[in-house]
Structures are given as structure tokens and as C-alpha cells.
Amino acid sequence: MILILIQMTAPYGPYIRDKDFFWYVRAKRVRIFFYVKRKGEVYKMEMTGSIKETRAKIKEWRRQGLSVGLVPTMGYLHEGHKSLIVKAVKENDRVVVSDFVNPIQFGANEDLSTYPRDIEADRNLCEAAGADLVFYPAVEEMYQKDFSTFVETERVSAELCGKSRPTHFRGVCTVVLKLFHIVSPDRAYFGQKDAQQLAVIRRMARDLDLDIEIVGCPIIREADGLAKSSRNTYLSEMERKAALILSKAVLAGEKMIADGERDASAVIAHMRSILESEPLAKIDYVELTDADSIEKIQTVKGRVLGAVAVFIGTTRLIDNFIVEA
Numbered sequence: 658m659i660l661i662l663i664q665m666t667a668p669y670g671p672y673i674r675d676k677d678f679f680w681y682v683r684a685k686r687v688r689i690f691f692y693v694k695r696k697g698e699v700y701k702m703e704m705t706g707s708i709k710e711t712r713a714k715i716k717e718w719r720r721q722g723l724s725v726g727l728v729p730t731m732g733y734l735h736e737g738h739k740s741l742i743v744k745a746v747k748e749n750d751r752v753v754v755s756d757f758v759n760p761i762q763f764g765a766n767e768d769l770s771t772y773p774r775d776i777e778a779d780r781n782l783c784e785a786a787g788a789d790l791v792f793y794p795a796v797e798e799m800y801q802k803d804f805s806t807f808v809e810t811e812r813v814s815a816e817l818c819g820k821s822r823p824t825h826f827r828g829v830c831t832v833v834l835k836l837f838h839i840v841s842p843d844r845a846y847f848g849q850k851d852a853q854q855l856a857v858i859r860r861m862a863r864d865l866d867l868d869i870e871i872v873g874c875p876i877i878r879e880a881d882g883l884a885k886s887s888r889n890t891y892l893s894e895m896e897r898k899a900a901l902i903l904s905k906a907v908l909a910g911e912k913m914i915a916d917g918e919r920d921a922s923a924v925i926a927h928m929r930s931i932l933e934s935e936p937l938a939k940i941d942y943v944e945l946t947d948a949d950s951i952e953k954i955q956t957v958k959g960r961v962l963g964a965v966a967v968f969i970g971t972t973r974l975i976d977n978f979i980v981e982a
């Protein structure tokens with residue numbers, strides 16, 4: 658086999674992005690491969706912790722008429738995040754991943770100090786997924802000492818996680834709006850795993866007339882069904898097994914609706930009984946709501962969110978399904 662690299666207009670970069678392609682001709686038992694770099698650009702991911710540098714980079718891209726996608730994350734990236742970055746790379750000319758553990762979305766007794774971090778692993782994952790810039794600011798870069806402006810979406814953040822984490826969505830909305838102002842993306846990508854967060858951000862974008870498309874992406878699961886989450890790393894072996902009860906309950910709720918059940922309380926009771934069968938699970942909530950307004954429903958109709966939050970030991974995990982009924 659012979660590999661021939663063809664450089665159309667520029668040297669070839671370290672990674673093959675979907676904008677490039679391989680092509681080969683076959684002569685008897687010999688295949689000649691041509692690597693064609695269509696855009697003629699060298700791919701090189703950059704990292705910065707500076708708002709000023711990020712803005713300068715984006716200004717330069719805008720000057721060249723390029724579109725920009727943003728994937729906001731708190732780091733410790735896994736396959737779920739990677740799927741968002743890969744989608745963003747497909748749909749935009751340039752992609753920024755923000756990697757920032759946002760202190761103001763953690764409550765007083767939550768896991769801010771122990772939240773897992775690994776910037777080197779994050780860098781590798783972002784590069785392999787084809788991101789162009791990783792923005793990883795320090796807390797002082799994002800929040801001045803006397804920072805005092807917050808964004809709050811009412812109602813849509815009142816139920817589900819908003820009940821047990823009353824300041825959480827105010828922290829999320831504030832940092833996401835700041836990231837939107839820093840990056841000014843055309844599109845921003847969020848996972849459906851945090852379904853209420855997605856609904857809250859969509860509502861904020863609508864209410865504040867943000868000219869940004871909010872793109873929701875499907876939940877990515879481990880082979881055994883557990884929804885991927887940075888917090889899964891907190892689980893002991895025994896807890897990891899017990900955590901499977903979340904996806905079991907979610908699947909059962911979804912199936913019950915697919916089989917025709919329309920009484921929300923019956924679906925909730927069924928999911929609850931499954932969760933209660935696991936001794937290590939302590940339920941925070943099991944609810945059915947409208948998927949957009951996050952208001953509780955009695956009858957399964959329209960776009961419906963079935964959501965659970967459960968403590969497995971001290972780790973709080975969430976999972977959900979969305980159905981159209």
C-alpha cells in the first residue's frame with residue numbers, strides 16, 4: 658500500500674477533519690491513497706484563559722466571514738461532550754469549547770471543591786474532536802471581586818432541580834450569558850442530559866432576544882445504559898452498579914407512555930417504584946413536565962419530559978427522556 662499526501666493549497670495539519678477526505682485508486686493489488694485537504698488550512702487548536710485573546714480570535718474569524726459554534730462545558734470531558742463538539746464542528750466553520758467550573762452555580766453544600774478537573778485530558782479530547790479554541794479562564798478572569806449582576810429565569814427554573822438547587826440556574830444563566838457575550842457564537846450546543854438547563858437557556862435566549870441558535874443534543878450513554886456524566890467518577894464499584902437504576906426507571910417510564918399510558922401520576926408511580934427497589938438510591942424527584950415550560954402535567958400530551966434526580970450515596974445523578982405524545 659502506498660500513501661500519497663496531496664496538499665491542495667497548504668501543508669497538512671495534524672488531524673483529519675470531516676472537511677478533508679481520503680481518495681484512492683486501485684491498480685491490481687496496489688492501492689494508492691490520496692489525502693486531500695479541501696480547505697487548504699492547517700488545523701491547530703489553541704488554548705487561552707484570556708477573554709481579550711478569545712475576543713481577538715473571534716473578531717479575526719468574523720473578519721474572514723466564518724461562522725462560530727460554542728460548546729460550554731465545566732471540563733472533565735467525556736464522550737457526551739465530545740458528541741457536542743463533533744456536531745458543532747460539522748455545523749460551524751470554527752468551534753470554541755469553554756472549560757470553566759463555574760462557582761456561582763454550586764450551592765453551599767455542593768461539590769465545587771471536589772469537582773473533577775483534568776485540563777490536559779480535556780485538551781486532547783477537544784483536539785481529537787476538531788475544536789479550534791479552548792477557553793479556560795480562571796475564576797478571577799470571569800468574576801471581578803465585586804461582581805454583582807445575575808440573570809434569572811423564573812418559572813422554568815422553579816421545578817425539578819430548581820427546587821433542591823435554588824440558586825443553580827441563576828448561576829448557569831449568568832455564566833452562559835457571559836460566555837455568549839465573550840464568544841458571540843452563531844450556535845451554542847447543550848446536552849439533553851441536563852434537560853431543564855436546556856429549557857432554561859432556550860427561555861433566556863428567547864426572552865432576551867439573543868441571536869444565537871440553541872442546539873440540543875441527545876443523551877450519550879455507557880454500554881449498560883448509564884447516562885455519561887463527569888460525576889459518574891465519584892461512584893464506587895457498588896454505587897456504579899446501583900446507578901443503573903436511573904436509566905432503568907427512565908426507560909420504563911418512556912415505554913409505559915409508548916404503550917399508551919396517559920395518566921402522568923401512573924407513570925411517575927411506576928418509575929418511583931423501580932427507583933425504590935434499589936437500596937442505595939435516595940430519590941430527590943421523579944416528575945413528568947411539559948418539556949419546554951418545565952411545568953408539571955397531569956396528562957401526557959405534547960412534548961413531555963420525564964425526569965429523575967437520585968442520590969447514589971452522596972452523588973446526585975440525573976436522567977430523563979423526552980417524548981412527543
Ligand code: PAF
Pocket residue numbers: 729730731757759762829832833851854
Ligand atoms: O452543563 C454544564 O456543564 C454547565 O452547567 C454549563 C452550561 C457549562 C454552565 O456552567
